[in-house]
Every structure is written in structure tokens, then in C-alpha cells.
Amino acid sequence: MKHLSRLIVLSMIVLGISSASAQDENNPWALSIGTNAVDFYPTNNGAPLSNGFFDEYFNAGDHWNILPSVSQLTVGRYIGAGLVAEIDGSINQISDFGDRAVDDLSYYSVDGSINYSLRAMLNDGWFDPVVGIGGGYTWIGNQDADDLENLDAPTLNGSLGINFWFTDNLAIFVESKYKHAFEPEMGQHFQHSAGLKFMFGGTDTDGDGIYDKNDECPETPGLPEFNGCPDSDGDGIQDSMDDCPNEAGLAEFNGCPDTDGDGVPDPEDDCPETPGLAELNGCPDADGDGIPDNEDECPEEAGPEENNGCPYEDTDGDGVIDPEDDCPEVAGTVANNGCPEPTVEVINELNEYSNTVLFDFNKATIRSESEKALNSIIEIMEEYPNTVFHIGGHTDSVGSDEYNLKLSKERAASVRQFLVDGGIPANRLTSEGYGESRPIATNSTEAGRQENRRVEISLDKDKEMKDSNM
Template sequence: MKNLSRLLFAMLFVLVYSNANAQDKNNPWQITIATNAVDAYPSGDGAPFSETIFSKYVDVDNYNILPSLSSVSVSKYIGDGFSFGIAGSLNKIENWGEDANGDALSVDDLSYYAADGTIKYNIGEVLDWKTFEPYLGVGGGYTWIDEVGAGTLNGTLGFNLWFNENIGLTVQSAYKHAFEDYLNTHFQHTVGISIKFGGADADGDGIYDKDDACPDVPGLEAFNGCPDTDGDGIEDSKDSCPNEAGLAELNGCPDTDGDGIADKDDACPTVAGLKALSGCPDADGDGVRDGDDKCPNTPGAAANNGCPWPDTDGDGVLDKDDKCPQVVGTVANNGCPEVTEEVQKTLNEYAKTILFDTGRSTIKTQSEGVLKDIISILNEYSTATFTVEGHTDSVGRESTNQKLSESRANSVKDYLVANGISTSRLSAVGHGEAKPIDSNKTRKGRANNRRVEINLIK
């Protein structure tokens, strides 16, 4: 008996030690260390369900109790509330049934050995009871009294009372019906401590698969078994930079220059900069990042590579807006000089001296000098537009005079265009004898009326 107790204790020690680090609330394995009591009453009339079967169920005078480690069972959860287990137990029998007077029958220190297998149904799981788990069981086994043994059919009723996720109290009562007459039908009661252990851990991270959100990848308990590869306290699934330690506010990405822009989005990751410039600096604040700014310390324009626009002619109009950047002009005239009344007067004094062949639109060669002077003035005011106007005296038919004035105006215009003045800046019109500036009754007056004018279009 003593040797068998030692053997059972050794089996228990090995099982508990090898699984002590693997216990978990979801673990399917359960081991129970118990003390058992064997009650051979009632033997009755041999009927398995006689009237006397529970009449002395709690009469401890008939119990054979071995107050030490005397039963060990191991069971595994199968699923849907069912588990299967095997148990080994021993006892010392001093009372075996009753005599005709109802007194316990004493025997001479018989040895009791039993090996049983049981399928249990956990009622507590079905009812979702976490702490108190009643169960029912059915199974069979073999029981020896000294060296005589017989098979048994067992019915089991019991409960587990869990103190925490792994350790609890188990109380069980089994009715064991013997198939042979030489072995009495009897009860075996057990009370013991149970330990749950042995869950699956596919990735070996110490977190069992049932609780592991990442069962195939080693991880951390803080993240339900999911990894944090870079160790920055942000699990990989939520980490935009899982291989580089970073900041929580940047979803786990680093910010080397501390400008609040993650390195992966920072065009200048080693120099603090602005979000609007993708993390690059702008020393002069002109909106052009320093790397692209040819004048990084002077505010300028993006279109001018970060440099200020020049004003070459110094007229207060920047070259980018100055239609005459090399000539001093006015702001009102987009940087170009304006044609004054004095210039207009001078222009027309020259124009009036242009001579034509009599009755024709051909310009006389002696007028080339004055035409050059006119061209010089027009070039000075390169953005101004003008109308060349032809006039005649009243001699002759009005229709003829009209055509002649138009023809002479166009001749002057053509000359100017042929000598470099853009055609877009000139137009020509003839007024005939309609706009005299002097009397047509005198030779001098008629000479004054025969003229060409070049007037500014405003």
C-alpha cells in the first residue's frame, strides 16, 4: 500500500511540474488529486437499483477512508461540454457491507485497487457557470479486492468549484455496479484538488491559441499574443512602421528631426521643417523650401526660384509685371512710358511734313528723314497703339478726296510696318475733306488741310 501511494504521488508530481507553466483558463486538461472513500453498502439483495440503494448513503460508519493521496485522475476536454478521463485509486477496506442486523461487516485489512474510465458531461458549461460546474458521468472500469477483481459499470455525479482559473475543488460520487457476484456493488466518493492545464500554443509565445489573436506569430500578452516587432509599444497590426521604433501619435513611425512629420512622409527627415513643405524647412518664410530656394535667406517668389523679382529699370514695376522692363515707365501703363501731349504734338508736327506726289499716295523721298524720326518715337513707346489718319482739302470730288486720304494713310502705315513697327500697333483711316484744320479758300489753308496725322489710341 505504501509503495503504491508513493507511485501515485510520483505520477502527480511529474504531471504538475511538466505543465505548471502551461495552465490557462481555456486549457483542456484537468488533473485531480483526491482522497477517496469506498462504501460497500448496500449489497442488499443483489439488485442494482434496490430500495435500499441510498438508505445509508451518508452513513460514514460504512465508509472506508484512506486519509492520504489515494486517487489520481486525468481528463481531457473533447468539446460541447464533454470530456473523457481515466482514474486510478487505492484504499484499505475494513468494512464491507452489513450483516443481517444492519451492522457493518468487518474484514481483515483488504487492499482496494480500481482503474476507471469516464465520459463526463459538464452541466456548468451549458449553463455558462464559470465558478461552479456540476457534471454527470458514465463509464466503466475494473476493481480489485486484494487479488480478486471484476468489471464495473459506473454512474458518476459531481461538481468542480474553481477558486481561480486553474485550481479548484472537486467532489464526486460514483455508483459502481459489479458484473461478478464475488464483488459487491458499491459507492466510491472522492474529494480532491483539481488543476487545469495544457492548452495549445502553436507559435510558442506562452499564450494559448484560444486566447491568442495572432496564434501563428509569436507575440506579447499585452497585445493578446500579437507581435510588436520594433518594441515601441504599438502592435504591428496598428503600426504603420512595424520594423522601426516610433511614436504613438505617428502610428508607430519615427520622427528623427522632431517636426511632427513621420520620417516616411518627410522629404527632409533629418532637418525640422513644415508640414506644408513635406517636412522641409523654409528659412525666409516665402513658401519655397530651402533646398529649392536660390535665395534661402531672402523672401522671394516661387516662380522666381525663391528670389525677389527684380525691377531692372527702377520704375517701381517688377520685371515680371513690366511690359517694358528695360525702359522706365509708369505703374498705370504696366511699366511702359506714357505718350504725353507734348510727344503727341511732336509726332504730328513730324507727320504733317510728310509729302506725297500730287494727286497720288506715293511718299516723296525727301520725307524719309522725318519718317525715321517718327519711327524712333514709336519705338520709344513700344506698347502704345496709333492710328494713321489721312486728310485732304476740298478741291475736287469728295469721293475722290476720300479715297486719296485713305490711300495716303495706308501708304504711311505700310512704310512704318516695313521699317519695324508691328502691324498690331497701327491702323489707318481716311477722312477725306471732312476734318479741315484751316480754310479751304486760301492756298495756305488748303496746304494745311492736306496732311497726315498719327494719333494715340487711348
């Protein structure tokens, strides 16, 4: 119990001193417990090393003093560049002092050292040779006998040891330390030790088992394969490189899923659960009209965008869709933009009415009895809202050419104005006078001259062509 209490006191001293060491981030501390053997051979009664430095170095049976219990405690602190600062305390019982037998002298020592690990030079494997240098203080004597003078002296130490690492934190160690005492009577000696070494003290802020020094995400629990960074969705892509860290996805989409398998990742897919087209942001287009089904009011029928994806109607069934049909409710012809074109019969009917139009003598004034015929002409023209009509004025040969031409123009203009006043758009009516240049009967008889004095209505093809090219 006496030795055990002293070992505990030494351990407290060791821990107290070592706590002042500089800190490292990754497993900086080591605690070793073991047993030790002290060999005072060769001492030759105080003549150090007189028989040779390693004479009978391995003669454990004759010279080694071994305390068969836990008799050594060591605390180490990594200080960088492969160097470890250590302080250890040990106890023993000395019965062989070199070649002399003694009466179980007590042995106590406290030693400090700087050790250099060769493990990094050997690729950080399980085999870890260590060399060290340091110093300490050793006490030897019979503590129960007041008449015996106890020996104590500082020592200069050199050591060589090997750590055998089973894991990153656990090793078996063996060490041999030479102690050169600065008290000749004590003699020089070896102290051999073996035991277990535990590494601890590394900082692991997030508790993921990866020390902060090697952890690229030290404040977030992660995985070893990602150097301590997390993969929240378990898709094999660490969160910092995953565009969708909370949804398992594919590497080709930077960790985002493609639920419908259309090649468009869900964050870019407006229809993530329905296979679609990339050019439509992942939405389908069943009718192929370029409008995605979710925006298409007629998804099964192709139609233009301006009609919300629906085909245009052809209300009058004339083959011209309503938006292009100038007469959407009246059947017409494609050539006339969906409006009806007057037939020969219609033109003849117009001219039957126009031939009854009478003017005051030698004037362009329309006589009142002709208004009924002109109103009939208006009714017929209104049935053809996309047709341009031409009004031609003609005279007989009585009078000069100049006068007849002027009169025919005025009469044609008078008819045009009446029709405009009656509701026919002015841009659908043209007029011209031709005088006596276009007779349809002989001017030699009164009957013939009567036929030549006329107003004719025809289709203005040149005007229609001109308008269609505008």
C-alpha cells in the same frame, strides 16, 4: 513498495488508454492525484444494500477503508459539450468489509466514466459540480495467501463530485462513486476520493498564454485584452486595427502619430515635424500665399505659384509688375500696360517732322529729301512700343473733292509704308486720307493752301481701345 509499483502500472495503463481520446483545443487534459476511501457497508455478507442505500453513509470511523497516501490517479479528456471522459486507477487496503473485520485485503480497481460538468450552467465560476456514469473492474483479495480465493468482478458505476477551481488550471476535487459489482460475493460499495486536479494540454502556438481556441491571432504573441492579438507599439490599439502598428499613435488617427500636433497624421503629413495646414498636407504657409513653405522660394513674401511663391519684380518701377508690363525696362503708365505714352510735346515733335515731308507733284511718291525727317519719326515711335499711331493725309481745295480724297489716302499710305519698312510694326500704324475736308488754314491764299497740304501724326485711341478689349 508492492502497492506503489502496482499504482505505477495502473497509471501507465490509464495514460496509454486515455491518449487515444479525441482532442480539443483548449485545456483538454486533466490529471488528478488523490486518496480514496472504500466503504463496503452495507454489504451484509453479500446481501447488497440490505440495510438501505445510504445507511451510515458518513460513518467513516466504522466503515471507511482509507489508505493514508496517494492512492488514486485519474486522467481525463474533454470531449465537448461539457462531457469529460475519465479513466482512473486506485489501490487500497480493506480491513472493514461491511460489518466484518478482515485481514487487510488488497483492493485494486480500474474505472472509466463519462462525466458531465455543470460549471457552464453556473456561469463558469469556481464551483463545478460533476455527475458521471461508467464502469470498471475491481480486484479484492490477499495476494500473499495462495489458499484464499481472490475476488474480482466488473462494476457499473455512478458518481457525483465537485471541483473547486482556484485558477483555470488547478482545482481541489471531492467525489463519491457507487460501484455495483456483478459478483454477489464481492458486494456493492462506495468509493470516496479527494485530491488535486490539474488541467493542461491546450494549444498555444504563439506562446502568449492565450490558447488558440480563444486567440484571434494564434500565430503571433499578443495580449489578453486584444484576444491574443499584438499591440506592437503599445498605444492601446491592436496591430490589425492600427494603421501605424510600429509607431505609437492616437485612436483618432487609427493608431498613427501626429508629431507636430497640427491635426494631420504623420503618414499624410508632408511636413510631419512642423505644424502646418490640412489643406497643404500638414505643411506651413508663413506668407499665406497658398504655397507651402517647403515649395515656396520666398516663404516670407507672398507671391503667385507661377513665380514659385515669390512676388514679381517691377524692374522699371512704374507700378506695373514685369509679367504684366509690356515695357518692363521702360517706365510707363498703368493705363498703357506699363509702357510710356507720348505726350503732347512728343506728338507736336512728330508733326514738326511730318510737315516737312514732301511728295512729287500730284503724286504720292515721297521725295528723297524727306527721308531724314521720316527716320527721325521712326526713332521717336520706337520709344513708345505699345502706342498705335495714326497717319492722316490732307490736301488743299484745288481740284475735285474725289481726286483730293484719293491723293490724300495714297500719300498717307506711302508714309505708313515707309515707317513699316523702317521697322515700326504694321499693327501699330493706321492711315487715312481726308482730302480737303479738314483745312487748318484758308485756301484763298497760297500760304494757306501750303499749310493745308500736309501729313499729320496722332494717337489712334480707337485702335488702342479695341486692342485692349481683345
